[in-house]
Amino acid sequence: MTCKLVVIGAGMASGRMLEELDTSAFDITLFGAEPRGNYNRILLSPVLAGEQEFNEIITHDAAWYAEQGITTRFGETVVKIDKKKKLVVTPQGTTPYDKLVIATGSASFFIPVQGNDLPGVVGFRDLDDVEAMLAAAGKTDPKAVVIGGGLLGLEAAAALHKQGMEVTVLHLMDHLMERQLDPAAGYLLQKELEGRGINVVCKAHTAAILGKDHVEAVLLEEGDLFPADLVVMAAGIRPETRLAIDASIRVERGIWVDDAMQTTAEDIYALGECVEHDTVVYGLVAPLFDMAKVLAKTLQGQTAAFVPPMVSTKLKVTGVDLFSVGDFAEGEGREEIVFRDPARGIYKRLILRDNKIIGVVMYGDTADSGWFFDKLKSGEDISEIRETLIFGPAYQGGEMMDPLALVAAMPDSAEICGCNGVCKGTIVQAIQDGATDLGAIKAVTKASASCGSCSGLVEQVLAVTLGDDFQAPAPAGICACTDHSHEDIRRIIKSQQLKSIPAVMQEMSWKTSCGCHICRPALNYYLIAEFPLDYADDLQSRFVNERNHANIQKDGTYSVVPRMWGGITTPQELRAIADAAEKYNVPTIHVTGGQRIDLLGVQRQDLPAMWADLNGAGLVSGHAYSKGLRTVKTCVGSDHCRFGTQDSTGLGIKLEKILWGSWTPHKVKLAVSGCPRNCAEATCKDLGVICVDSGYQVSVAGAAGMELKQTEALATVETEQEVIDLAVAFIQLYRESAAYLDRPYKWVAKVGLGWVIEQVVDDAENRAALCERFEISQSVYRTDPWAEQAKPEYQTNKWATLADLTLEAAQ
Amino acid sequence: MTSWIDIAALDDVPPRGARVVKTAHGCVAIFRTAQDRVYAIDDACPHKKGPLSEGIVHGTAVTCPLHNWVIDLQTGMAQGADEGHVNTYEIKVENGRILLDSTRLMARTAA
Ligand code: SRM
Ligand SMILES: Cc1cc2nc3c(=O)[nH]c(=O)nc-3n(C[C@H](O)[C@H](O)[C@H](O)COP(=O)(O)OP(=O)(O)OC[C@H]3O[C@@H](n4cnc5c(N)ncnc54)[C@H](O)[C@@H]3O)c2cc1C
Ligand code: SF4
Ligand code: FES
Numbered sequence: 016m017t018c019k020l021v022v023i024g025a026g027m028a029s030g031r032m033l034e035e036l037d038t039s040a041f042d043i044t045l046f047g048a049e050p051r052g053n054y055n056r057i058l059l060s061p062v063l064a065g066e067q068e069f070n071e072i073i074t075h076d077a078a079w080y081a082e083q084g085i086t087t088r089f090g091e092t093v094v095k096i097d098k099k100k101k102l103v104v105t106p107q108g109t110t111p112y113d114k115l116v117i118a119t120g121s122a123s124f125f126i127p128v129q130g131n132d133l134p135g136v137v138g139f140r141d142l143d144d145v146e147a148m149l150a151a152a153g154k155t156d157p158k159a160v161v162i163g164g165g166l167l168g169l170e171a172a173a174a175l176h177k178q179g180m181e182v183t184v185l186h187l188m189d190h191l192m193e194r195q196l197d198p199a200a201g202y203l204l205q206k207e208l209e210g211r212g213i214n215v216v217c218k219a220h221t222a223a224i225l226g227k228d229h230v231e232a233v234l235l236e237e238g239d240l241f242p243a244d245l246v247v248m249a250a251g252i253r254p255e256t257r258l259a260i261d262a263s264i265r266v267e268r269g270i271w272v273d274d275a276m277q278t279t280a281e282d283i284y285a286l287g288e289c290v291e292h293d294t295v296v297y298g299l300v301a302p303l304f305d306m307a308k309v310l311a312k313t314l315q316g317q318t319a320a321f322v323p324p325m326v327s328t329k330l331k332v333t334g335v336d337l338f339s340v341g342d343f344a345e346g347e348g349r350e351e352i353v354f355r356d357p358a359r360g361i362y363k364r365l366i367l368r369d370n371k372i373i374g375v376v377m378y379g380d381t382a383d384s385g386w387f388f389d390k391l392k393s394g395e396d397i398s399e400i401r402e403t404l405i406f407g408p409a410y411q412g413g414e415m416m417d418p419l420a421l422v423a424a425m426p427d428s429a430e431i432c433g434c435n436g437v438c439k440g441t442i443v444q445a446i447q448d449g450a451t452d453l454g455a456i457k458a459v460t461k462a463s464a465s466c467g468s469c470s471g472l473v474e475q476v477l478a479v480t481l482g483d484d485f486q487a488p489a490p491a492g493i494c495a496c497t498d499h500s501h502e503d504i505r506r507i508i509k510s511q512q513l514k515s516i517p518a519v520m521q522e523m524s525w526k527t528s529c530g531c532h533i534c535r536p537a538l539n540y541y542l543i544a545e546f547p548l549d550y551a552d553d554l555q556s557r558f559v560n561e562r563n564h565a566n567i568q569k570d571g572t573y574s575v576v577p578r579m580w581g582g583i584t585t586p587q588e589l590r591a592i593a594d595a596a597e598k599y600n601v602p603t604i605h606v607t608g609g610q611r612i613d614l615l616g617v618q619r620q621d622l623p624a625m626w627a628d629l630n631g632a633g634l635v636s637g638h639a640y641s642k643g644l645r646t647v648k649t650c651v652g653s654d655h656c657r658f659g660t661q662d663s664t665g666l667g668i669k670l671e672k673i674l675w676g677s678w679t680p681h682k683v684k685l686a687v688s689g690c691p692r693n694c695a696e697a698t699c700k701d702l703g704v705i706c707v708d709s710g711y712q713v714s715v716a717g718a719a720g721m722e723l724k725q726t727e728a729l730a731t732v733e734t735e736q737e738v739i740d741l742a743v744a745f746i747q748l749y750r751e752s753a754a755y756l757d758r759p760y761k762w763v764a765k766v767g768l769g770w771v772i773e774q775v776v777d778d779a780e781n782r783a784a785l786c787e788r789f790e791i792s793q794s795v796y797r798t799d800p801w802a803e804q805a806k807p808e809y810q811t812n813k814w815a816t817l818a819d820l821t822l823e824a825a826q
Numbered sequence: 827m828t829s830w831i832d833i834a835a836l837d838d839v840p841p842r843g844a845r846v847v848k849t850a851h852g853c854v855a856i857f858r859t860a861q862d863r864v865y866a867i868d869d870a871c872p873h874k875k876g877p878l879s880e881g882i883v884h885g886t887a888v889t890c891p892l893h894n895w896v897i898d899l900q901t902g903m904a905q906g907a908d909e910g911h912v913n914t915y916e917i918k919v920e921n922g923r924i925l926l927d928s929t930r931l932m933a934r935t936a937a
Contacts, residue, residue, distance in 0.1 A: 189841060189860075198860060268921060293918075344861035345885045347900040529842065529860045532882040532889035532896075555842040559880040559891035567891055571877045817845035817856055818833040820931065 016018070017042045020314065021103055021112035023093045023258065025053050028287030028303040029118035030075055033204040035311035038083040044110055045080070048105070049141055050090035052080065056141070057300060060331050063145045092712045093493035096262040098280055104488035114314060117270060117278070119255035121298070126162060126250050130224030136246045139171045139187030142374055151245035152178040159183070160243040162221055164191040166330060173332040176213050182207070183241050185219035185233065187250070187326070190517060195328045195339040197528055198517040199355070200362050200378040206518075207335055209359065218551070254289045254296055269296045274320035276310040286310050292321060301325050308654035325383070325392055327375075338384040341374035341391055342366065345528060349373070354405045357522045363405055364528075371399040383407035422475040431472050438463040439476060446480045453477070493755075496525050501537065501754035508541050514549055516542065516556065530556075537755035540642065543678050544750050547792035560640035564800045565622055573622060574615040575601075577629050578675065581649040581667035581687075582610030591632030599625050609646035609684070611637055623814050626801035635675075635799040642756075643678045644685075644746075647671040648696065652689030652706065661706035663689035666735050670742055676797040677789070680753040680762070682744060698726045701759040702742055707731075711738045715771070716763040724760055727768055730776045744775040744785040751788075828916060831926035836862065837922070844879040844888070849931050854915060855879035856924060857899050859886055864924055866917040872897070872910025907912035 018041050022029050025047030033043070047053075048409075049053040056775040061067040066566070080087050088105070095104035102111045123138025125131045135146045141699045148171070151157055157180045161172045164186030176182045177245040185190075190201030191208075205215050206439050214223045220236040224246055233241045248812030254269040265271040265279040276284050284307040288298060297303060309786040312319035327340035343366050345351070352357055354363040359379065365387065366374035377384055386408045390397060397404055427440030437460050445459045454472055457463050463470040492498040504523065516538050520530060535556035554562050565573035577592065592612055602616040617625060626636075638645060649667030653659035674685070686697035697703030699719035703726050705712045710733040714726035729745065732738060745759075748771065753762035763771055775782050804813070839845045839858040844871055846853045855869035855878050863886065869879045876892030886899045896905040902912040916927035 131884060193862070344863050345859070345896070346863065347886070356908050527885060531884045532894065534880060535884065555883065558882070563880070566879075567880065569874070569892065571875070812838070812840075814846050816853075817838060819848045820831065820833070820926075820928070821848050821850045 019111060020044070020116065021053060021110055021114075022046065022116045022118060024120055024255075024287070024289075025049065025087070025089060026118060026119035026120045026287060027053065027056055027074075027300055028120070028307055029053070029116060031284060031304050031307035032116070032118070032310050033075075033083065033085065035308050037315060037525065038085065040315065043083070043085045044092050044112075045085050045087050046091055046105065046110075047087070047089045051108060051142065052076065052087065052089060054142070057331075059139070059142070060170040060174055062142075063171065064177045064333075064406045066333070067319055069142060078503070084630050091393060091423075093258060095285070096258050096264075098262050098283070100265075101282070111160070113282065115283045116310065116314075117283065117289060118261060118287045119258065121254050121288040123248050123297075124251040125248050126221060128221050128223050130230065131248070132225060133226050133230045133462040134228065135226070135230035135244065136224060136248060138248050139167050140252075148175060148239065148245060148247065149178065154244055157181070157244045158242050159245040160185060160241050161243070161247045161248035162233070163247075164188075164215065164217070165194065165249065165250075165251075166192065166328065168247070169204075170331055171247045171249055172208070172213050173335075175245075176211065177322050180245070180645065181214075183214040183216065183243075185235070185241070186215065186217045186222060187219060187221075189217055191217070192217065192330070192337075195376075196337070196378070197343055197364065197376055198520045199364070199525075199528065200337070200339075200376050202515065202517040202521050203360055203362055203378045204330075204335065204337060225680065252288070252290070252298060254262060256289055259285070259289075262539075264388045266292045274309075275313045275318070276321060277313065284310055284313065291804040293323065295323060297326070299328070299725055301326050301381055310617070315684075325388075327380070327794070334366075336377075336381040338377040338381040339375065340384075340388055343376050348715055350404045351528070353526070355521065357524065362521065365405060367397070370396045370401070372397060379413070386825035387571075418531050422472065423479045431462055431476065442473060442476050443480055446477060451477070451484070452482060493529055493537060496520075496527045496530050496534050497523060504538070505541055505545075505754075507750070508545055514542065514546055516553060517686055522714065532558075532681045534745040540678060540680065540755050544645055544792070547795050561642070563616070563622065564584065564636055564640065564804060566640045568615065570616075572616045574639070575617050575622070575625060575629075576611055576637040577634035578609065578637040578671070579611040580671050581631075581647055581664050583649075583664060583668065584611075587635055588632055591629060592636060595625050595628050598628065607639070609639070610648050611639075611646065613639065613718075620814055620816075623805040623810060627805040630799070630802050630805065634802045638675065641678065641816055642681050643676070643683065644671070644674040645682050646684055647674070648684070648686035648700075648701070650687075650689050650694040652687075656689055659689035659706070659709050661711065661735075662691060662694065663687040663704075663706050665705075666738065667695075669735065670739060673739060673743060673793075676799075677746070677750070677793060678796060679746065679750050680755050681758045683749075685742065699723070700726065702729075702745060704738055704742075709733065711735070713738055713741050716760040718760045720758075727763075730770075731752075740782060740786055741775060743789050744782040747785040747789040748774050750792075751785075758819045828927045829929045830918070831928045832923050833926050834924050835922055836864070836919050836924055839864070839924070842883045844881075844883065846924065851931075853877075853879070854926075854931070856917070856926075857883055857888060858882050859883060859899070862919070863899075864917050864919055865917035866926055867897070867902050868912040870912065871895055872904055872912055873908065878912070901933060 020041040020043045021043045025045050030053035055072040055074050058072040062069055067273045091105045093103050093105050123140050137144045159175045159182045161168045161184045164184045168601045172182045172184045190198045191204050222236040223234045225232045230246050233243055256266045256270050260266050269283045270289055272285050272290045272292055276286050278285050287303050289722045306321055309319040330337045348368055350367045352365045361379035364376045365372055371394050375387045425439050429439045431439050441460050445456055450456045450459045464474045493501055519538055539553050559567050564705055567632045596614055599621045601614045605613045637687040647667040647670050649664045652663030660703050683701045686695040687703045688695040688697045688698045697705055698761045699717040702715050712731045713729045715729045717726035718724040749759050842860050843857055844855045844857045846855055854866050854870035857865045869877055871878055871890040873895050876890040878888050879893045881888040887896050889896050895908045902914040904910045915930050918925050
């Protein structure tokens with residue numbers, strides 16, 4: 016008697032398995048929930064985009080099933096497997112089996128938010144989904160929101176955009192396709208899609224899908240609202256395992272199978288996206304096709320074992336070239352070779368371990384992906400060709416030359432500097448005449464004086480000519496991750512409108528994939544200063560004090576310094592401080608040099624509660640930890656002092672209330688003294704004001720820390736408002752043009768006080784513009800971070816410990 | 827033998843950040859890199875016990891917040907010219923959950 020083989024699911028995996036099987040040996044019944052036979056699901060994206068017709072992607076038609084003698088039951092969903100009686104149940108009846116194959120694939124994962132079941136919310140899995148999307152695209156002025164910026168979501172987004180929809184992609188993570196791409200490649204991809212007119216929002220947390228009887232909009236937790244006629248759920252897939260679970264077959268993330276594709280139940284096999292093999296669940300067809308071969312053999316009584324293959328990813332969006340394979344995380348003993356050409360939008364990264372390629376990420380030019388993939392699969396030792404490896408096969412095979420030997424072999428007539436037409440001979444002559452470093456050569460020959468791209472070559476000519484006498488200059492970069500200076504970075508962020516840290520790193524050819532503790536805080540500051548409204552502060556790129564809004568101490572405790580505006584306080588404030596000190600067992604209370612009170616030795620976990628208590632008494636953060644406005648010291652002035660000429664205390668408080676919360680390249684301190692006796696020590700501050708009978712003397716760029724320096728006069732003015740405008744304009748100019756970690760006195764020394772006076776004193780229009788830009792930034796940052804971070808969500812996400820295992824480990 | 831304890835969801839730890847787990851013999855810092863790798867090491871710098879969980883995470887390293895030693899998260903070794911190391915613990919992510927090997931933790935307490 017022929018073996019009764021029942022197959023549940025007429026998809027890509029079972030389709031291939033049936034092709035591999037000697038169907039004459041079985042009596043086969045194929046159930047499929049979809050009312051159609053097997054088709055190439057992968058090509059649903061081109062169908063959605065209108066690039067292909069559905070009938071072009073059908074892989075098995077009625078004639079084929081008939082020829083193979085397969086009974087097809089399409090449109091019939093299996094609802095139960097009865098292991099004991101060896102039959103499957105559908106709404107239409109029962110069907111017995113001798114052997115059973117589960118090939119139910121996966122289903123789109125609908126993120127659990129309110130409104131996810133509204134009409135107009137669809138997954139992207141089968142032809143019905145595609146038809147629903149195309150119907151929505153046919154409306155007038157149609158808008159789509161795609162939730163999920165992975166492979167599926169982006170293919171849907173590109174296709175819907177091509178169909179004339181206005182498309183927004185909401186992606187939870189920091190960059191697109193984070194499972195296949197590193198941040199740099201993700202950034203390039205985002206730029207490409209945005210260039211086409213697709214709106215991409217990363218770090219987007221969907222709060223709800225809104226609408227009465229049909230979707231109308233998607234709401235983010237951040238408050239943004241995106242109108243939508245169609246919402247595509249592409250936030251992931253879930254293996255379709257329900258039948259197996261109900262039948263008590265072992266299911267992990269997918270249905271568990273052994274190497275032969277057998278489940279834990281007798282005569283029941285499984286393959287495709289619904290299974291888990293050796294802890295891995297697959298979502299691409301290549302491994303599923305391997306499973307199909309193995310299962311066909313198993314069913315025929317032959318032995319075969321599934322060996323997990325290496326899978327690579329490509330995105331099927333016309334005009335986007337992208338490839339990734341293997342393991343591209345950083346890690347122990349791993350090295351990377353990175354090639355970037357920002358102007359052409361090309362990025363390639365190879366990850367090596369033990370001189371073998373273990374991961375490849377390519378964007379923009381994937382022509383060599385096959386070659387790299389082969390090397391990865393074969394595990395070939397690449398140390399011999401390492402220097403030219405990244406350039407691909409075209410550059411291999413020739414004689415390897417050390418770059419210095421190459422330069423030495425160049426004829427004297429070879430052009431080195433294209434911009435200025437300087438040849439090697441001219442440079443060698445200049446060196447022999449005594450120019451022994453890059454600067455001198457630049458001055459004498461003009462080589463490398465324009466675009467600078469030949470400076471490496473010039474240095475090599477120097478090295479070849481001078482031999483051991485040549486001292487390679489240290490790179491001018493701000494840290495080991497880049498050769499760029501602070502000034503270059505600021506200039507390029509502005510001119511190229513680079514609005515994220517990965518964007519800067521990509522466009523400016525960073526040498527590491529995620530920077531370091533030196534460059535990241537600097538980049539974060541530059542982005543805050545340049546795009547206060549658009550850029551979201553990156554807490555993970557902040558030094559601990561600014562991330563935790565308190566100063567860390569040597570023993571890991573923190574200090575808490577509430578603001579005392581202009582050094583003025585009240586009995587209630589003092590009482591609240593005293594209460595907080597007692598309640599949270601503060602060991603030390605110190606009166607600071609900045610006219611306020613420092614509570615030292617606070618436990619980290621007590622910070623939010625302590626802040627909430629202090630907030631209750633009207634006290635806010637004093638930012639004693641920030642590269643930002645610290646204190647405005649004042650003296651008692653005309654209110655009390657017999658020499659006071661103006662209300663120095665009042666002016667100091669006004670200044671502090673305007674300036675507080677602002678982020679600056681380094682800390683900023685001000686002081687206002689009521690008369691030239693200068694009790695507030697205004698002449699050693701970043702900006703100091705001395706009140707005199709006729710008005711106010713404003714001076715800047717003082718220091719009293721590691722260096723001691725008196726301030727220099729900026730201007731003398733008559734009204735408080737003029738003082739305020741000067742102070743704000745000066746600080747904004749500092750914010751916009753100083754290198755990170757340069758105090759104002761260092762910055763003024765670099766740019767020149769004359770220039771500063773031109774910008775903020777002489778040019779009234781410019782002064783007003785600076786003040787206006789400062790105010791725009793302050794509309795975001797003039798808030799109390801303590802009040803923010805004392806909110807309950809921070810308690811769970813940040814302040815609480817992740818888990819308490821003290822009991823666990825003690826057992 | 828390993829014995830995995832489910833301690834939290836991967837998403838509870840910020841990318842390029844860390845959170846702390848309390849254990850009987852001190853705090854263990856759970857790091858998550860930009861590439862979603864997780865690592866568990868003692869939350870005390872080999873230099874002067876700075877809380878490493880508060881450092882800036884870059885690549886697979888963290889810079890101590892107190893005096894900028896750079897510690898490799900995989901080996902626990904101080905990088906560059908600095909010398910010293912911290913304990914590391916077995917950790918893995920499955921189904922979006924972080925699992926920590928408790929046998930090691932207990933062995934350390936017993937030792
Ligand atoms: C608390 C305080 C000492 C005190 O108890 O009086 C203090 C404490 C610290 N100072 Fe200061 N400075 C304090 C007033 C000063 C003053 C005096 C002043 O502001 O009038 C100066 C000289 C004036 C100046 O800034 O030019 C001062 C010059 C410095 C410097 C050197 C800055 C420079 O550019 O040379 C540093 C190091 C730095 O910032 O890089 C520093 C750094 C520090 C740090 C933040 C060191 C650190 O990174 O941990 C200390 C934090 C202690 C804490 O946990 O609270 N502190 N520090 C004072 C807090 C003032 C406030 O209310 O905010
Ligand atoms: C839009 C899109 C683009 C893709 N692009 C690529 C790509 O570029 N490269 C790549 O490698 N992969 C791609 N994939 C993934 C690929 O299509 C899947 O990996 C593959 O189809 C999985 O095969 P399967 O047989 O396991 O599941 P499926 O092909 O999903 O087949 C399962 C079938 O079982 C049916 N079924 C489920 N439950 C029951 C039941 N109880 N009773 C009866 N029938 C049931 C389902 O209706 C379905 O028809 C893409 C997928 C989509 C949706
Ligand atoms: S003077 Fe030095 S030791 Fe004293 S608080 Fe300032 S930084 Fe710390
Ligand atoms: S304690 Fe970590 S560097 Fe000093």
